[in-house]
Amino acid sequence: MKSTALDARRITPLARARRWLTPLAWLALLLLSAGMGQLEWLFRLIEPDVRAVVYRRSGFFALLGQHILVVGVASLLAVVLGVGAAIAVTRPAGRDFLPLVSQLASIGQTFPPVAVLALAVPVLGFGTLPIIVALLLYGLLPIVRNTLAGIGSIPAEVHEAARGMGMTAGQVLRQVELPLAAPVILAGIRTSVTINIATAALGATVGASNLGDPIITGIVNGNTAYIVQGAVLIGLLALAVDSGFERLLRRG
Template sequence: MRRWGVPLVWLGLLLLASLGMAELEAVFRWLEPDSREVIYRRTEFLTLLGRHLLVVGVASLLAIVAGVGAAVLVTRPFGRDFLPLVAQFASMGQTFPPVAVLALAVPVLGFGTLPIIVALLLYGLLPIVRNSLAGLQGIDPAVHEAARGMGMSRGQVLRQVELPLAAPVILAGVRTSVTINIATAALGATVGASNLGDPIISGIVNGNTAYIVQGALLIGLLALTVDSAFERLLGWRRIRFR
């Protein structure tokens, strides 16, 4: 529990801010002395936090399955010819702006959560694919030989040797992808996907700095919570495999 102290502190601050934002009205009143409302009240912050986590969680899970799966396939003998194609596709997904993805996805998928999930999926693929390839290709060939010498099948080598050894590198890519997408998910508020981007977009539209700060504060605390949790998880993995 001591090892997880920092993530728990950030989580506690995140929950306190979500539940007690109204208690900071005096602070936000100082930022916006002329505004009639300085606390965003259209939807509870805890509800927005849950929706934000849901969007990021679904998109990240899809990106992990697609990214790690693609890396596994192109590192097998039958799929090596597709390695450059997969790497280029993942790079293109992150260089293509999420706003552009949303603009193209909305006419096809409509307004709501689905377009931002597609945008986050494409935007989050590159770190996962790149790190998965680095982790799997970085395993010493002697390890493969030893595993095959023990009579392991290719599937057993993948599950019991390659993926466990590559896990720290893969997790580092997942950490980068998820942390980036926590901030990027706020764009979903522009296409009707309610999340922590709502107060930010509302603040921009209405010229209310207090709203913008509230949304940015919660997104920042969420990113710090998740990032520190991944850091502890990576440390635990390193200790386990020493």
């Protein structure tokens, strides 16, 4: 904690703001593009023959908000559950479960998200809930795997030194293990979130309304302009989030 405070003092506010320039630029571009209505002339070039070239069934800001909400909720749950499970199985009491959990994490990765989504629908019904569950399950695995790897790669001497200094098990976890493993854990969360931003579009097939909606409508009606609109916004969202994570990682 102390070292970051020192760093912050050494770097001028302007330079600090500049480091966030790339993610902020993507974010700005994303918000600008959500005002698709202004770009009608551009999409007219792609689809000159159809009447409606801009998706208007619901506003892009609303769809974007829904998309972020779904990915956000699923990712938050995945982080809590994934990091929690990985911490639990690396404690002495839960160590028995470690082989099973790491095997599960690698098996779960082979489950295609579409299939998980399809299996969630009979249980949870149509709407936003099945896509959250599918994203949660799919996003859990990179987080569990990276947290296990991050905690596992800490040398035993570090543990011993911390214990020797009189730290309790909780202190070792909070002040030694988690800070040391943080970059690897963060990388796992980054993978999980960026995959989920793209996968969430599938939710439109089970009645969840998000940025996948224009894409599905575009495919059904053969309107490429709709598809482009959905794809561009999802792509920009993924780029904004990904570059934000990159910043966080480089600082850590």
